[in-house]
Amino acid sequence: MGKDKRQTYDLENRLLEYSVQIVKAVEQLPKTRTGNHVAGQLLRSGTSAYPNHGEAQAAESPKDFIHKLRISLKELRETQRWIKLIQRVPLTKDPVAIDNLLNETEELIRIFVASIKTAEQKK
Template sequence: MCKYSIDSSESPKWILEEGYDLEERLLLFSASIITLTDGMLKSRAGNHVAAQLLRSGTSPFPNHGEAQAAESLKDFIRKLKVCLKELRETWRWLRLLDKVPLAEDVVAVKELIRESDELIRIFSASIRTAEKRKG
């Protein structure tokens, strides 16, 4: 299992760890998005992409908290779908950054693309499982 950590140089580093904590993984993903966007090129395009990425990339963490406090299975599924939607948007912004050099840390961008893809898969599977229970 991969877990994101920020080392002293603030470059992303993926490490293997026992156990699984989606909330912690989303927290660290959000932190890495903040670190990445703070270091982006200060230009019209850089500011635009950074703002969009900051919004979508930090959204899944608090929305996952909302899903944990859902009032019904239907509400739970709806909130998981919000997380999934934001993760898909984030994945697309990161892919754009991979093509246009607006971020200094290209390694971070590639690692975040991989992590966002994994999170998308996790949320997609969770939604499918919850929808099966819903009947």
């Protein structure tokens, strides 16, 4: 047991799993007028960080890279608001899953804020 087992940090896979969890949460929302509206908004904003991160990886310049990271951050912040609304109403019968999703959203926000700061310092 003397070996140092370091977990590989892979933001792309983390964002993919996050998108999967968003899709699962959306499918649990009620099929009501409110549920459908919130579901559509959450699905759009909550799954967009993953492809926008891919766009950032293919950025044409440092400025473009930062811009695309900011788009991901903006979408994560919007997602955070929709999740808080789901909690407050409440629109789900699984509050633990929504709490976990909110926690992951907040962690991803912190990661993107730090990444943007680092990229701006290098620019």
